[in-house]
Amino acid sequence: MTWKKLLIPLASVPIILLLAYGFRTDPKAIPSPLMQKSAPDFRLKAFDGGEVSLADLKGKPLVLNFWASWCYPACYEEAPLLEATWKRHKDQGLMMVGVDIQDTEANAREFLQRFGFTFPNAPDPGSRVSIDYGVYGVPETYFIDRQGRIVYKHVGALTPALVEAQVQSLLKDQ
Amino acid sequence: MISTLGHFVLFLALGMSLYAAGAAIYGARAGREDWLASSRNAVLVNLCLVTLAMFLLEYALISSDFSIRYVANNSTRGSLTRYKIAGLWGSLEGSILLWAWLQSLFAALVVARYSDRHQAVMPYVQAVLQGICAFFLLVMTFAANPFAPAFPVPPDGRGLNPLLEVTDMLVHPLLLYLGYVGFSVPFAFAMAALITGRLSEEWLKNTRRWTIVAWLFLTGGIFYGGWWSYRTLGWGGYWAWDPVENASFMPWLTATAFIHSVMIQERKRMLKVWNLVLVTLTFSLVIFGTFLTRSGILGSVHAFAEGPVGMVFLGFLALVLLFSLGLIAYRSDRLKGHGELDSVVSRESAFLLNNVVLIGICFTVFLGTIFPLLTEAIRGTKISVGTPYFNRVSVPLGMALLLLMGIGPLIAWGRASLNNLRRNFLKPTVAAAAGAALLWALGVRQAEALLAFLCCFFVIGTIALEFWTSTRARAAATGEGFLQALAALLLRTRRRYGGLIVHLGVVIAIIGIAVSSIYKVEHEVTLKPKERLEIGPYTVQFNDLQAGERPTHIFVWANLTVFKGNTTLTELRPGQRFYPNQQSPFASVDARYHWKEDLYAILSTFERDGSSATIKVMINPMMAWIWIGGGVILLGVLVAVLPERRLAMLTVRAKAQPA
Amino acid sequence: MIRRRGTWANVRRAPWWLTLGMAFLPWGGAAHVHAATNFDLEDRVRESASELRCVVCQNLSVADSPSDLAKEMRNLVRELVQQGKSREEIQAYFVSRYGEFVLLSPPKRGFNLLVWGLPFLAIAAGGGVVYLVARRWTEQAPVDRPAIDPAYAERVQRELSDREQG
Numbered sequence: 001m002t003w004k005k006l007l008i009p010l011a012s013v014p015i016i017l018l019l020a021y022g023f024r025t026d027p028k029a030i031p032s033p034l035m036q037k038s039a040p041d042f043r044l045k046a047f048d049g050g051e052v053s054l055a056d057l058k059g060k061p062l063v064l065n066f067w068a069s070w071c072y073p074a075c076y077e078e079a080p081l082l083e084a085t086w087k088r089h090k091d092q093g094l095m096m097v098g099v100d101i102q103d104t105e106a107n108a109r110e111f112l113q114r115f116g117f118t119f120p121n122a123p124d125p126g127s128r129v130s131i132d133y134g135v136y137g138v139p140e141t142y143f144i145d146r147q148g149r150i151v152y153k154h155v156g157a158l159t160p161a162l163v164e165a166q167v168q169s170l171l172k173d174q
Numbered sequence: 175m176i177s178t179l180g181h182f183v184l185f186l187a188l189g190m191s192l193y194a195a196g197a198a199i200y201g202a203r204a205g206r207e208d209w210l211a212s213s214r215n216a217v218l219v220n221l222c223l224v225t226l227a228m229f230l231l232e233y234a235l236i237s238s239d240f241s242i243r244y245v246a247n248n249s250t251r252g253s254l255t256r257y258k259i260a261g262l263w264g265s266l267e268g269s270i271l272l273w274a275w276l277q278s279l280f281a282a283l284v285v286a287r288y289s290d291r292h293q294a295v296m297p298y299v300q301a302v303l304q305g306i307c308a309f310f311l312l313v314m315t316f317a318a319n320p321f322a323p324a325f326p327v328p329p330d331g332r333g334l335n336p337l338l339e340v341t342d343m344l345v346h347p348l349l350l351y352l353g354y355v356g357f358s359v360p361f362a363f364a365m366a367a368l369i370t371g372r373l374s375e376e377w378l379k380n381t382r383r384w385t386i387v388a389w390l391f392l393t394g395g396i397f398y399g400g401w402w403s404y405r406t407l408g409w410g411g412y413w414a415w416d417p418v419e420n421a422s423f424m425p426w427l428t429a430t431a432f433i434h435s436v437m438i439q440e441r442k443r444m445l446k447v448w449n450l451v452l453v454t455l456t457f458s459l460v461i462f463g464t465f466l467t468r469s470g471i472l473g474s475v476h477a478f479a480e481g482p483v484g485m486v487f488l489g490f491l492a493l494v495l496l497f498s499l500g501l502i503a504y505r506s507d508r509l510k511g512h513g514e515l516d517s518v519v520s521r522e523s524a525f526l527l528n529n530v531v532l533i534g535i536c537f538t539v540f541l542g543t544i545f546p547l548l549t550e551a552i553r554g555t556k557i558s559v560g561t562p563y564f565n566r567v568s569v570p571l572g573m574a575l576l577l578l579m580g581i582g583p584l585i586a587w588g589r590a591s592l593n594n595l596r597r598n599f600l601k602p603t604v605a606a607a608a609g610a611a612l613l614w615a616l617g618v619r620q621a622e623a624l625l626a627f628l629c630c631f632f633v634i635g636t637i638a639l640e641f642w643t644s645t646r647a648r649a650a651a652t653g654e655g656f657l658q659a660l661a662a663l664l665l666r667t668r669r670r671y672g673g674l675i676v677h678l679g680v681v682i683a684i685i686g687i688a689v690s691s692i693y694k695v696e697h698e699v700t701l702k703p704k705e706r707l708e709i710g711p712y713t714v715q716f717n718d719l720q721a722g723e724r725p726t727h728i729f730v731w732a733n734l735t736v737f738k739g740n741t742t743l744t745e746l747r748p749g750q751r752f753y754p755n756q757q758s759p760f761a762s763v764d765a766r767y768h769w770k771e772d773l774y775a776i777l778s779t780f781e782r783d784g785s786s787a788t789i790k791v792m793i794n795p796m797m798a799w800i801w802i803g804g805g806v807i808l809l810g811v812l813v814a815v816l817p818e819r820r821l822a823m824l825t826v827r828a829k830a831q832p833a
Numbered sequence: 834m835i836r837r838r839g840t841w842a843n844v845r846r847a848p849w850w851l852t853l854g855m856a857f858l859p860w861g862g863a864a865h866v867h868a869a870t871n872f873d874l875e876d877r878v879r880e881s882a883s884e885l886r887c888v889v890c891q892n893l894s895v896a897d898s899p900s901d902l903a904k905e906m907r908n909l910v911r912e913l914v915q916q917g918k919s920r921e922e923i924q925a926y927f928v929s930r931y932g933e934f935v936l937l938s939p940p941k942r943g944f945n946l947l948v949w950g951l952p953f954l955a956i957a958a959g960g961g962v963v964y965l966v967a968r969r970w971t972e973q974a975p976v977d978r979p980a981i982d983p984a985y986a987e988r989v990q991r992e993l994s995d996r997e998q999g
Contacts, residue, residue: 009499016492021551022471033932070757102901127905134930136888409897416892475891515970530959538952545948558886562938567952586990761899
């Protein structure tokens with residue numbers, strides 16, 4: 001068989017290779033264009049009545065967590081971890097804010113009570129903050145440094161090692 | 175018990191199909207009829223074994239035997255029996271079992287039908303079909319076992335996805351699979367012809383009818399899927415250019431191309447290589463489709479699963495492509511046809527252009543489907559290629575195809591003279607222009623719509639003219655009455671007139687698609703009780719919100735009354751279904767379906783206390799014509815494919831015609 | 834074979850420009866529709882929303898999707914339209930938050946030109962191949978055949994095609 005004829009079956013190889021490459025990608029993951037950029041400002045009314053805004057938190061590192069009461073099991077898994085991290089680092093200058101998206105107030109309060117969140121949590125009316133941050137599912141967590149830059153975004157339930165590492169690097173940076 | 179037994183049966187079936195393939199090849203090469211007979215028997219035994227496996231799984235499903243993980247994942251105790259049965263193909267493992275069963279059934283049918291004919295190629299046809307069957311059995315035996323046990327045994331199953339617990343689930347997958355598996359038969363014949371070197375037209379005659387029947391099922395499956403999506407999914411559309419939808423559309427396109435270009439091969443013995451490529455492409459695209467559904471590399475609403483099974487399917491796809499294309503390349507010398515054409519303006523050219531456009535659409539859809547993956551590989555960013563893109567590029571191609579549908583059947587084989595062209599196309603063109611002018615006068619102004627209608631009227635004109643003149647010619651020649659002549663024409667030259675009816679069905683569907691998308695009207699409004707919204711000639715009043723418990727879910731719906739003028743037209747109850755273990759509710763659409771237009775209502779959101787509800791209402795004009803068109807297509811195929819007594823006589827005469 | 838006449842030579846050229854012409858013509862029609870946009874508010878909202886991808890669904894646009902987030906995005910689009918933002922500005926707004934992924938149709942620049950251009954090129958190439966092949970096959974046909982009265986040949990053709998199986 002001549003070389004020219006071999007071209008016919010070989011023409012299919014690049015396509016097979018491309019499809020094989022497809023196994024290394026995750027079709028559901030959307031890369032965020034906000035990485036290393038300034039975090040969008042937000043101003044929300046918290047569940048406990050107070051106001052939370054990014055501008056007020058300037059100069060402090062922030063862990064911004066998006067959750068919902070219907071997000072089972074991931075949000076339920078990471079909730080104790082969030083509260084524990086908050087308790088451990090709040091005196092070191094860390095700030096933590098939770099944003100509840102597309103939820104009802106009753107369910108949200110039940111969630112808050114169940115996990116005893118002591119850091120500020122606020123609902124997001126109209127999902128404006130969620131859209132500003134490019135949220136496409138829950139849970140999503142943004143790690144924001146003192147200069148107000150988003151340094152890391154995590155999609156899905158957090159793990160202890162990951163949170164600890166990110167928080168430490170946020171606190172270290174002066 | 176069923177778990178081990180079922181798995182063992184699958185293992186046996188795998189061995190049987192491998193044996194059948196091997197024995198067939200050996201028997202053919204060594205000339206041993208006893209081995210061939212043994213392999214034919216093995217095919218039947220294989221069918222029995224796979225049927226037994228199907229029966230075992232169905233039994234487990236119906237008796238709610240949750241010791242089998244697949245049963246636990248795809249049914250619940252409370253499900254209706256028919257959904258327990260349909261649970262068989264509810265997710266990955268079972269769908270492969272269904273495929274394997276259909277594959278072994280078709281293999282047995284082929285053996286039964288052709289065992290006394292085509293002796294030279296049949297062993298290889300069998301071997302290829304058994305090889306495909308063996309692949310699916312292999313996947314089940316080692317990677318995706320439908321009989322895998324559940325431990326611990328759950329008290330109740332998780333159940334089918336609620337979206338699938340509808341009667342449509344009993345129809346849509348079966349139609350599609352019949353189409354997909356059906357295409358493996360022409361593929362097997364083509365491979366056998368290549369392997370044995372017997373490249374005369376025998377394999378064509380065998381495969382043409384199989385291809386058309388498989389095409390019939392695939393067409394039915396695609397239309398049915400659109401219909402299901404429209405009535406149930408709650409977004410008011412029927413086709414989202416989803417990767418898996420595209421993957422069902424692509425083999426349809428190549429199969430349509432094949433059905434047309436095969437006619438040139440029959441008459442002129444040309445395009446052998448091309449037809450083989452088309453058959454190969456069709457089957458490869460079928461495997462590509464099943465790969466996409468089961469690998470999850472492209473996000474899709476239809477995707478089943480991810481992980482190692484995907485790799486196995488990719489490997490099989492690679493094997494199929496390399497093997498078949500390699501064979502074609504190997505035999506390409508012997509495939510050079512007697513390429514002769516009397517004139518560039520002829521039906522042959524029209525068919526060639528038809529192929530160009532169809533393959534062009536297929537290429538476009540394929541490119542659009544994998545382009546996000548390609549972009550990610552090359553640029554590292556994620557992009558989307560969705561409906562706006564596909565519509566923008568496929569609409570012009572569709573119109574080109576429409577034109578060809580009108581020109582093709584009326585342009586002569588061999589050579590089209592100016593007289594021929596004038597006689598056949600003048601009247602339809604004039605009629606089309608008149609129709610378009612009439613529409614313009616009635617207020618239709620969009621260029622896209624006018625162009626589409628122009629082409630549609632042209633095609634309808636050519637079809638009508640063809641029926642009219644042929645019937646009149648026949649009536650004049652035989653003295654029959656008009657209707658009698660028409661009936662005789664339909665019954666005797668079924669292929670031609672069945673084909674024309676199929677074209678008519680396509681045009682009707684295209685009219686439905688064009689009108690429903692161009693003239694769609696949509697309003698989304700938040701209403702308080704007793705408030706009304708106006709849409710087109712209708713007034714929709716929101717009465718109140720109600721909730722009720724159903725066996726498997728909670729149903730919340732809005733009571734709407736539709737008025738036209740002062741008369742009450744109908745009541746609509748769009749709602750949402752809340753299932754206990756699903757995160758978000760499923761929309762339950764309600765609509766008034768009518769041949770002129772559909773009035774379609776969706777409940778978007780609502781306040782818990784019933785104080786307000788957001789309703790989305792649409793008018794979809796002539797949407798029903800899409801489904802009617804699909805029905806006409808199916809009718810046309812049935813007319814075309816039922817056996818013709820005079821086939822042999824006419825074939826002789828066609829051969830005697832000067833080439 | 835019947836000798837080609839003058840008019841015949843013109844007709845013979847037909848498929849070449851016909852193919853390309855057919856490819857061009859409908860696109861021209863589509864482009865014309867594209868230019869004539871509607872300025873009613875809801876229509877503009879739907880126009881922009883149908884270009885955006887619903888990020889929590891599979892392959893649906895923000896206009897079509899029944900999901901809650903899509904509904905909020907539609908409201909946001911409505912606000913942006915009311916603020917006087919153009920289509921491009923609305924697209925840029927969402928792209929700066931979600932990346933190119935959120936556009937349901939790849940913007941016509943850079944690498945994406947491949948996906949917009951290749952189909953057209955493929956059809957043109959296919960049409961060209963068909964023309965060349967058809968011409969080669971026409972020239973290969975045997976030249977000497979007894980001359981037939983063209984009118985008679987016409988009639989035979991017609992009657993045969995009436996009776997043929999298609």
